[in-house]
Amino acid sequence: MARNFLRSSSQSLKFRKACSDLLADILINLNNENKDHLNNLSECSGNFKDERIIEYILLMAKELALDLLTGYQAIELLQRFMVKHLSDLLAMQTPQDVAADPPLGQVDDVFEKFKEKFPLVIFSCLQLASKMSLHSEIINNDTAVQFLHSVGFSVSKQTLLESELMVLKGLEFRLNVPNPLTYVETLLEVFGHNEPSIAVDRLHRLCCHVLQFVSLQRTAIYDSLLVTTTQCVNPSREQREKFVTVTEDYMLLGVGVIAVASFILYGRKWEQVVEELSHITGISSRSITDFAHVTLNHIVRKPVLP
Numbered sequence: 595m596a597r598n599f600l601r602s603s604s605q606s607l608k609f610r611k612a613c614s615d616l617l618a619d620i621l622i623n624l625n626n627e628n629k630d631h632l633n634n635l636s637e638c639s640g641n642f643k644d645e646r647i648i649e650y651i652l653l654m655a656k657e658l659a660l661d662l663l664t665g666y667q668a669i670e671l672l673q674r675f676m677v678k679h680l681s682d683l684l685a686m687q688t689p690q691d692v693a694a695d696p697p698l699g700q701v702d703d704v705f706e707k708f709k710e711k712f713p714l715v716i717f718s719c720l721q722l723a724s725k726m727s728l729h730s731e732i733i734n735n736d737t738a739v740q741f742l743h744s745v746g747f748s749v750s751k752q753t754l755l756e757s758e759l760m761v762l763k764g765l766e767f768r769l770n771v772p773n774p775l776t777y778v779e780t781l782l783e784v785f786g787h788n789e790p791s792i793a794v795d796r797l798h799r800l801c802c803h804v805l806q807f808v809s810l811q812r813t814a815i816y817d818s819l820l821v822t823t824t825q826c827v828n829p830s831r832e833q834r835e836k837f838v839t840v841t842e843d844y845m846l847l848g849v850g851v852i853a854v855a856s857f858i859l860y861g862r863k864w865e866q867v868v869e870e871l872s873h874i875t876g877i878s879s880r881s882i883t884d885f886a887h888v889t890l891n892h893i894v895r896k897p898v899l900p
């Protein structure tokens with residue numbers, strides 16, 4: 595996996611250590627993984643990447659001294675688990691339930707029952723992500739119970755275990771899901787390899803901030819991007835639905851984040867960076883620039899007009 599090569603055991607990233615064959619393979623893998631993901635989107639993809647949940651997970655990760663990659667992994671696991679779990683629950687409705695008028699009672703019931711479990715499910719995603727991480731300490735059940743208690747949530751180790759198993763089963767034991775930070779870091783490694791003059795470490799630090807900004811302002815940023823790309827202030831429902839292939843595109847997010855960070859670091863010279871990123875990924879310079887413009891506008895809080 596990419597991160598094996600990108601991180602040293604001391605937590606700090608070591609760029610320019612991977613050979614070019616290996617890098618090419620990693621990049622091809624990421625690209626395929628991204629394409630698979632985009633070909634298998636559900637209607638609700640992205641719906642559980644609510645900014646408050648993202649903030650909550652990233653803060654918990656920080657508090658528990660987990661690395662950033664683990665935090666983002668937990669966000670992705672939660673998203674997938676929720677879509678699968680709620681679809682399964684709703685599919686268990688009997689034909690009579692569905693035919694009932696109004697059929698909403700059942701749906702409310704499903705959500706009401708799930709509400710109690712939700713905080714623990716979020717925590718389980720983080721705990722599972724920590725177990726997948728090569729660089730963070732695993733959250734063991736003592737730490738978990740203590741931490742949850744400290745935030746006013748008392749659970750037994752047994753309940754914790756059950757929640758973790760439920761999430762694991764819901765995910766069909768697939769924990770190796772695309773992670774936006776892996777995309778950013780791999781693209782940076784390739785970029786640093788192709789452009790020896792670039793200060794990759796500096797760019798990387800800034801990219802982490804930019805990715806966090808984009809994640810925490812996701813809705814607003816992608817709404818503006820939709821307006822920019824459709825040139826339409828009130829995009830139709832169909833345009834919105836189609837746009838999920840943009841909001842869920844990790845490669846675009848990766849190059850977009852690097853482009854924004856390059857603009858902040860290099861000013862005018864960033865156009866060369868955009869060209870290079872376009873060359874590496876095949877994503878058009880126009881798409882990268884649009885993403886970067888919109889994000890920069892949000893950073894400086896300017897409204898975006900089509």
Ligand SMILES: *[C@@H]1O[C@H](CO)[C@@H](O)[C@H](O)[C@H]1NC(C)=O
Nearest residue numbers: 734735736750751752753755
């Ligand atoms: C708690 O963790 C310990 C060691 O990691 C393990 O032996 C034990 O079975 C766990 N308890 C539960 C209820 O999961």
